[in-house]
Amino acid sequence: GPGLVSLVIVWLSLHFIAWSGIYFGWHYYVQLQETRMQQLKMDVALKETALASLRSQVNPHFLFNGLNTLRDLIETDPAGARAVVTQMAKLFRASLSSGDRHLIPLHQELETVEAYLLIEKTRFEERLPVRSGIDPAARDTLVPPFLLQTLVENAVKYGVSPSGTEPAGIEYTVTLEGGSLVLTVRNRGQWGQSTGSTGLGLKMARERLALLFDGRGSLTIDPGADGLIVARAVIPQSPGLN
Secondary structure (H helix, E strand, O other): OHHHHHHHHHHHHHHHHHHHHHHHHHHHHHHHHHHHHHHHHHHHHHHHHHHHHHHHHHOOOOHHHHHHHHHHHHHHOHHHHHHHHHHHHHHHHHHHHHOOOOOEEHHHHHHHHHHHHHHHHHHHHHHOOEEEEEOHHHOOOEEOOOHHHHHHHHHHHHHOOOOOOOOOOEEEEEEEEOOEEEEEEEEEOOOOOOOOHHHHHHHHHHHHHHHHHOOOOEEEEEEOOOOEEEEEEEEEOOOOOO
């Protein structure tokens, strides 16, 4: 009868409304997920671009100092000049081999630091004593290329006595603390907020850590009142990131 027909119409209408709601809800959900994926891809692309830009600025950063040292040694100390050329070649290779990688094994970074320090020791001689302590378990952990080198370069800048009358030097250590790798560089000297190349290197190092680890990494410089300057970088260990 008419009542049954009306009931069927109402039932069909309710089902239509329900299925329409499900369809449009699902369609909206899919569109929302696609929008989020596009935003994520855009964020990743922007991060990759920013990191590439920072790398392109960091890698040549130390080379100018090496060239200046080489220029000074060519006439006065040919053997020292040859040693500097050898170490600069290692630095160039490190720069090229890191390529577009955001992270490299610590042992590769240590080789870069050692090559850099050999150049500076040729320049400063006994005014640059260096001590280091590396946790053997940390040698295969991952670090941003040239991060430790930048901290060491900063320490050399402020930790070497210009006159040579005050023994200074630097110390760098690498330790594992919880789920993070900690790079610490210490030197005694007069700290100043550099606006030159080293200051730029520290600024870029902070930016790289922020981009790579979404704020979980950190870089601090503590100019202690007793003249001990401590630079400390904390690097979360994310095995899948390279």
